[in-house]
Amino acid sequence: MAAPPRTASPTLPTLPGRYYHEPAIYAAEQERIFSRAWVCAGHTSQVAAPGDFRTVDVGDENVLIVRGRDGELRAFLNVCRHRGARLCPAAGHAGGALRCRYHAWSYDLDGRLIGVPNMAGTDFDRSAFGLIPVYLAVWHGLIFVNVDEEEPESLARLAHAELLQRFGEAETLARYHLADLRIASTIEYDVRGNWKLAVENFMECYHCGPMHPELCVLLPGFRGGAAYQQGVGTTLAEGVEAFTLTGKASRPPLPDITADDARRYYGLVLLPNVFLNLLPDHAVLHTLWPQGPDRTRIVCDWLFHPDAIARPDFDPRDAVELFDIVNRQDWEVCELAQASMRSRAYRAGGVFVPLEAHIRRFNEYVLDKLGHANI
Numbered sequence: 001m002a003a004p005p006r007t008a009s010p011t012l013p014t015l016p017g018r019y020y021h022e023p024a025i026y027a028a029e030q031e032r033i034f035s036r037a038w039v040c041a042g043h044t045s046q047v048a049a050p051g052d053f054r055t056v057d058v059g060d061e062n063v064l065i066v067r068g069r070d071g072e073l074r075a076f077l078n079v080c081r082h083r084g085a086r087l088c089p090a091a092g093h094a095g096g097a098l099r100c101r102y103h104a105w106s107y108d109l110d111g112r113l114i115g116v117p118n119m120a121g122t123d124f125d126r127s128a129f130g131l132i133p134v135y136l137a138v139w140h141g142l143i144f145v146n147v148d149e150e151e152p153e154s155l156a157r158l159a160h161a162e163l164l165q166r167f168g169e170a171e172t173l174a175r176y177h178l179a180d181l182r183i184a185s186t187i188e189y190d191v192r193g194n195w196k197l198a199v200e201n202f203m204e205c206y207h208c209g210p211m212h213p214e215l216c217v218l219l220p221g222f223r224g225g226a227a228y229q230q231g232v233g234t235t236l237a238e239g240v241e242a243f244t245l246t247g248k249a250s251r252p253p254l255p256d257i258t259a260d261d262a263r264r265y266y267g268l269v270l271l272p273n274v275f276l277n278l279l280p281d282h283a284v285l286h287t288l289w290p291q292g293p294d295r296t297r298i299v300c301d302w303l304f305h306p307d308a309i310a311r312p313d314f315d316p317r318d319a320v321e322l323f324d325i326v327n328r329q330d331w332e333v334c335e336l337a338q339a340s341m342r343s344r345a346y347r348a349g350g351v352f353v354p355l356e357a358h359i360r361r362f363n364e365y366v367l368d369k370l371g372h373a374n375i
């Protein structure tokens, strides 16, 4: 009997192994992706009151995000203009001014240099030594900063385009009122893997059957490897009330979501460093912080409605436990993949099967930003 005719290969190539371990490629990504893109720096509630601040590392810069007396969020390079000391620690409350520990120069919360000891009677021009501003935008309660010196493309426009492409309709996200939610739990993970492995892993569900038994009980559609459908989400199993280990709900659904939303999980990626997960009664925000070619700090925040948090019996553990298990399963396989990136077996890379084909678009995004030929 004649063999059936061969068809074109249904697979697509991944990036070659060197993209996941070479310092020069990592440095280029830091310069051409993280130092030019809008990078998510947390939730507005983490810098809620005037004088509250937090800092994040973006590319080569440490960025200070501070809420002014006028209620506005602003971002600056966290560098004292005198002799360059790092101005503020990781997070805290500054009171009325930002004061450098070294020689006590002080800056208003809006970045103006207001205090310079022992310089009275000189013609030193303080106005030339304010903090260097960084572009900041707030989108659905999430803070984004962009350390590019050139004015970047509008975040709203980019995010909208991204949403339409990967999420179906921006209105879906709006119904979750992310800005109104509050973080009730945070876990930081130190993952021995390149940041792109975490993105690629989040974008596919081919691994869900073998790796996430608990998740597949709640979302049986994931067992077959289908990634969430654009704009449709993935439906909870019959009899499952909520995205918890027991499948039981211990909080009401978020106030404005539809009955349909209350039966679904939506996941979305905002490149380069955000995974956003929408569940019936909470949201889970992952932010990725590359630490080196083979290491990524991943911060996972669980957000709930303030009314739910205010209840005396509020306990987020049923939600946290579930996604913490899923996270650890994910990071484990990212680390397994990272372990082989230097092998000659992966020098030319691997393949994406059809269920993973959409990840190739992420690889093309990286290649495009790096100015590398599409390989």
Ligand code: FES
Residues within 6 Å of the ligand: 080, 081, 082, 083, 084, 085, 100, 101, 102, 103, 104, 105
């Ligand atoms: S370095 Fe900040 S005051 Fe001197």
Ligand SMILES: [Fe+2]
Residues within 6 Å of the ligand: 201, 202, 207, 208, 211, 212, 326, 329, 330
């Ligand atoms: Fe996963």
